[in-house]
Amino acid sequence: MEIVLTGIKPTGTSHIGNYFGAIKQAIEFSKNPNYLSMFFIADYHSLNTIKNPELLKQYTYEIAATWLGCGLDPNKVIFYRQSDLPEIFELNWILNNVTPKGLLNRAHAYKAKVEENKNNNLDADSGINMGLYCYPVLMASDILIMKANKVPVGQDQKQHIEIAKEIARYFNNAFGSCLTVPEEYIPESVGTIVGLDGRKMSKSYGNTINLFGNEKLLKSQINKIVTNSQTPEEPKDTNCSIFKIFSLFANKQQIEEMKARFAQGIGWGEVKKITFEVANSFLSSMREIYNYYINNPKEIDRILEEGSLKARKIAQKTLNEVRKLIGKV
Ligand code: ADP
Ligand code: TRP
Numbered sequence: 001m002e003i004v005l006t007g008i009k010p011t012g013t014s015h016i017g018n019y020f021g022a023i024k025q026a027i028e029f030s031k032n033p034n035y036l037s038m039f040f041i042a043d044y045h046s047l048n049t050i051k052n053p054e055l056l057k058q059y060t061y062e063i064a065a066t067w068l069g070c071g072l073d074p075n076k077v078i079f080y081r082q083s084d085l086p087e088i089f090e091l092n093w094i095l096n097n098v099t100p101k102g103l104l105n106r107a108h109a110y111k112a113k114v115e116e117n118k119n120n121n122l123d124a125d126s127g128i129n130m131g132l133y134c135y136p137v138l139m140a141s142d143i144l145i146m147k148a149n150k151v152p153v154g155q156d157q158k159q160h161i162e163i164a165k166e167i168a169r170y171f172n173n174a175f176g177s178c179l180t181v182p183e184e185y186i187p188e189s190v191g192t193i194v195g196l197d198g199r200k201m202s203k204s205y206g207n208t209i210n211l212f213g214n215e216k217l218l219k220s221q222i223n224k225i226v227t228n229s230q231t232p233e234e235p236k237d238t239n240c241s242i243f244k245i246f247s248l249f250a251n252k253q254q255i256e257e258m259k260a261r262f263a264q265g266i267g268w269g270e271v272k273k274i275t276f277e278v279a280n281s282f283l284s285s286m287r288e289i290y291n292y293y294i295n296n297p298k299e300i301d302r303i304l305e306e307g308s309l310k311a312r313k314i315a316q317k318t319l320n321e322v323r324k325l326i327g328k329v
Contacts, residue, residue: 004035004185005148007042007082007139010059011049014066015208016279017193017201020248021154025187027071029152037077038146038311039067041304044083045138048131061293064300069212069290078314080307082142087315092134092141094322098170099137107136108159140164144171145315147180155186156200175325178318193248196224198241209245212290215280222276232267242268246275249282 006026008018030037041063043056050056060081072079082088104110110133117126136159143151143164151161161184168179192200195207202208209221225242238259247255258274293300 001036002034002149003038003146004029004150004152005038005040005143005146005182006152007040007045007142008063008067009042009045010056010063011046012059012203013062013208013213014211015201015203016211016245016248017154017195017208018066019070019211020193021190022152023067023070025152025185025190029150029185030072030077035150038148038314039072039077039079040142040307040311041067041081042139042142043081044089045135048129048135061297061300064304065290065293066211068293068300068303069286071286074303074307078307078310079303080311081304084304084308085145085312085315087312087319088138088141088145091145091315091319091322092138094326095137095141095144095167095171096134098174099140099167100170103163103166104133104136107133107163108156109135136160136163137167140167143182144168144179145318146311147314147318148182149180150185151182152185152187154190155192158184158186171322175322178321178325194241194244196221196241197226209279211283212287214287218280218283219276222272222279225272225275227268227271230268232270233265235265236262238262242271242275246271246278249275249279254278 004026006022008014008022014023026037026039029035030039041060043060046056046059050059064079064081067079068074110128113128113132114124117124117128139160140163143161144167151164153161161182165181168181171179172181195201195205196209197205197207199205199207210217213221222245225245227240227242230236243258243262246258250258258271261271
């Protein structure tokens with residue numbers, strides 16, 4: 001059976017960009033009986049940015065509750081925490097030794113930071129830790145240890161999957177075919193979800209709509225979506241952030257109705273009010289499940305522990321093959 005695997009790093013509170021860009025597709029996959037789904041919380045990937053233990057714990061539980069709120073069924077999906085699998089970190093070290101440094105020099109996140117440093121007249125490596133630099137190798141380890149076939153991710157993760165493929169090939173060439181070369185799964189139709197200000201929605205830009213904020217927060221975030229100064233009577237272009245965000249939550253009929261109202265002229269306040277109603281009814285039952293788990297972290301621990309036991313069996317099998325190939329006695 002093909003393995004579908006994806007992870008999310010707990011570096012902040014999840015937003016609708018995470019849901020529509022990544023989580024939704026992964027959950028859909030998990031309902032397909034032809035695949036074995038493995039979803040995890042990439043908590044050690046967060047360490048290069050988060051140095052506050054309480055915050056890491058909080059975000060880890062939040063991401064776990066997010067997956068569950070979005071419909072992950074722990075009876076169907078192997079759901080685990082990366083840090084509970086020591087096998088990943090052993091493979092990580094082994095893979096470091098077949099990974100050319102030049103491959104990591106080209107990684108977007110690292111290159112962007114170097115560029116930023118240069119522009120600020122700082123040393124090229126200022127503020128860059130090895131966790132950031134080696135991030136793609138750890139991600140490759142997450143994927144390759146499970147011999148994943150398909151990895152559903154957002155567009156911004158494409159390069160990381162390319163790197164994982166390269167690393168698998170380097171290992172197989174050096175030691176013998178063992179690791180599965182994975183394939184990214186990036187649905188064309190999804191693309192990038194826009195944020196309140198029209199840029200990519202991202203916690204680093206502070207332009208997000210929280211996935212599971214309460215109604216009050218949802219309303220206030222939707223009200224912050226940037227519009228223009230057109231009067232209510234003027235016909236409006238649907239190529240704008242609010243329409244795009246509305247369309248994520250609306251059904252076909254609601255979208256057609258909104259298009260017609262844009263053509264006639266509608267006030268931005270009214271558009272925001274309708275967007276809130278549609279988004280809130282989309283999210284409210286998911287939010288209930290999320291709230292249940294966030295208030296019952298022991299339940300989350302239990303689910304993740306069970307998942308880790310299953311995941312470790314697969315990881316140990318791969319690691320044993322790898323150890324043999326490299327000549328570990
Ligand atoms: P952020 O940019 O807010 O830090 P992450 O990097 O933690 O988000 O992203 C987690 C997952 O959500 C990734 O698979 C990423 O591709 C997806 N994702 C994040 N933001 C967006 C967005 N604006 N549009 C589409 N997908 C997104
Ligand atoms: N780097 C991914 C992100 O920022 C998270 C991640 C870590 C991941 N390991 C992974 C995604 C393995 C897919 C497969 O979103």
